[in-house]
Amino acid sequence: MKLKDNLIALFALALVAGMGYLWLAPAGLSKAPDITLSTIHGDKITLSQLRGKPVLVNFWATTCPGCIKEMPHLVALYKALAPKGLEIIGIAMPYDPPNQVIALAGTRKIPYPIALDIKGEAAHAFGDVRLTPSNFLIAPDGRIVHQKIGEMDMDKVRAMINDMLARSGNSQTASAN
Numbered sequence: 001m002k003l004k005d006n007l008i009a010l011f012a013l014a015l016v017a018g019m020g021y022l023w024l025a026p027a028g029l030s031k032a033p034d035i036t037l038s039t040i041h042g043d044k045i046t047l048s049q050l051r052g053k054p055v056l057v058n059f060w061a062t063t064c065p066g067c068i069k070e071m072p073h074l075v076a077l078y079k080a081l082a083p084k085g086l087e088i089i090g091i092a093m094p095y096d097p098p099n100q101v102i103a104l105a106g107t108r109k110i111p112y113p114i115a116l117d118i119k120g121e122a123a124h125a126f127g128d129v130r131l132t133p134s135n136f137l138i139a140p141d142g143r144i145v146h147q148k149i150g151e152m153d154m155d156k157v158r159a160m161i162n163d164m165l166a167r168s169g170n171s172q173t174a175s176a177n
Contacts, residue, residue: 004048013052032138033125037091037115040102045089048142053085055138060121061093062100064132066151071108073154074102076114081158084165088112093132094120140168158177
């Protein structure tokens, strides 16, 4: 009897956790949306123009401790793999004041492009992103192959990117730092 009660409780917990994830997680996407982003430096980036390269899209906020903790790892990943073809784009959430985004990007010396999503169009295009950090790894063919809410397993992401770079003809891959 006790085993049956424990199994029922475990099933109920799994069901609640799964429903919570489905409610909070971005809608399942298979192909990256073709959006154009404006960076803090006034440049335009169109995702479809980055086809042929792996792209990591990172939704973040200046008030998000997990985002701030993840930044040095993203900077290291970018420095190691951008010369081999990786693109990283940081997208600040719509509620972030642009002056705070610009200040934090400068203080943290972020080398990859940071875009402002003032109207929330990018967050909407990626399945109504609400939680940060939210990361989307886009394969060179434009498919979203990995998405993660919360801090990423950087070793796993690095391995996935290295695999994409190797398959796209770039034989040099970076080892984990």
